[in-house]
Amino acid sequence: MGDEKKPKSTGVWPTVKPFVNGGASGMLATCVIQPIDMIKVRIQLGQGSAGQVTKNMLKEEGFGAFYKGLSAGLLRQATYTTARLGSFRILTNKAIEANDGKPLPLYQKALCGLTAGAIGACFGSPADLALIRMQADATLPAAQRRHYKNAFHALYRIVSDEGVLALWKGAGPTVVRAMALNMGMLASYDQSVEFFKDNVGLGEGATVVGASAVSGFFAAACSLPFDYVKTQIQKMQPDAEGKFPYTGSYDCAMKTLKAGGPFKFYTGFPVYCVRIAPHVMMTWIFLNQIQKFEKSIGL
Numbered sequence: 001m002g003d004e005k006k007p008k009s010t011g012v013w014p015t016v017k018p019f020v021n022g023g024a025s026g027m028l029a030t031c032v033i034q035p036i037d038m039i040k041v042r043i044q045l046g047q048g049s050a051g052q053v054t055k056n057m058l059k060e061e062g063f064g065a066f067y068k069g070l071s072a073g074l075l076r077q078a079t080y081t082t083a084r085l086g087s088f089r090i091l092t093n094k095a096i097e098a099n100d101g102k103p104l105p106l107y108q109k110a111l112c113g114l115t116a117g118a119i120g121a122c123f124g125s126p127a128d129l130a131l132i133r134m135q136a137d138a139t140l141p142a143a144q145r146r147h148y149k150n151a152f153h154a155l156y157r158i159v160s161d162e163g164v165l166a167l168w169k170g171a172g173p174t175v176v177r178a179m180a181l182n183m184g185m186l187a188s189y190d191q192s193v194e195f196f197k198d199n200v201g202l203g204e205g206a207t208v209v210g211a212s213a214v215s216g217f218f219a220a221a222c223s224l225p226f227d228y229v230k231t232q233i234q235k236m237q238p239d240a241e242g243k244f245p246y247t248g249s250y251d252c253a254m255k256t257l258k259a260g261g262p263f264k265f266y267t268g269f270p271v272y273c274v275r276i277a278p279h280v281m282m283t284w285i286f287l288n289q290i291q292k293f294e295k296s297i298g299l
Helices: 002-010 013-044 050-060 063-067 070-098 106-139 151-162 164-168 171-200 204-235 249-260 262-266 269-296
Strands: none
Touching (some): 013 063, 013 204, 050 063, 070 106, 070 151, 070 171, 106 151, 106 164, 151 164, 171 204, 171 269, 204 249, 204 262, 204 269
């Protein structure tokens, strides 16, 4: 029986497993977090506090508005999270092999996180753009609304109206934001797991929850300034003369800094942290449960 199981370790499944698991855990987490993400985007677009945004959305658009853009969110996780979590695990496994099986120092985990974030963002940028457009559409004047039906309709319209390369509009800040987020999220999670397990002596469940919480905090703290710039770039509209308010992410950052100071980049931080941290936590928890289930059935 043991010999019959050996081919599994050298087949295709061990290679694709981190990618499949990563995408599945991200999609499950998104189904839970989508309403908070919607509120976060509205706050960044200047529609008021979390309470005001929630009240106005329920009154004017109904409960379904909180799940507007869910298809794009799931598509984003199926591309972005599949690529980043899968590539991070592949990269860290290779690095551990090169390190003779010893745990990696924090800086190497951070480098793996930066790289994985960049890879994931390149794959996920089109879906991310569709998600931002769908979530922001209801905030535009009636004449400027795009009326996307779902993520695939949004992608089709973007390609038809603006060209294929428009799918990567704002990809620069998206990649930078993803690198910052994943450096904080991925490196801190692995480091925290080692600390809670080896130094504190926590069990598996408590270790996963504790490390997930630490991971969520650092993901939010590292990424919000880049997320703010990315959102402003992706949702900008040309004026009557056809000019956009920003020429690029650097111009957006400088104008934002000049107009509101450094804390302007942390607009909506409490909601952003509440949204990012639980999503990160649930992604890790779902991933842990998926891995336990696969182990129980011999995958």
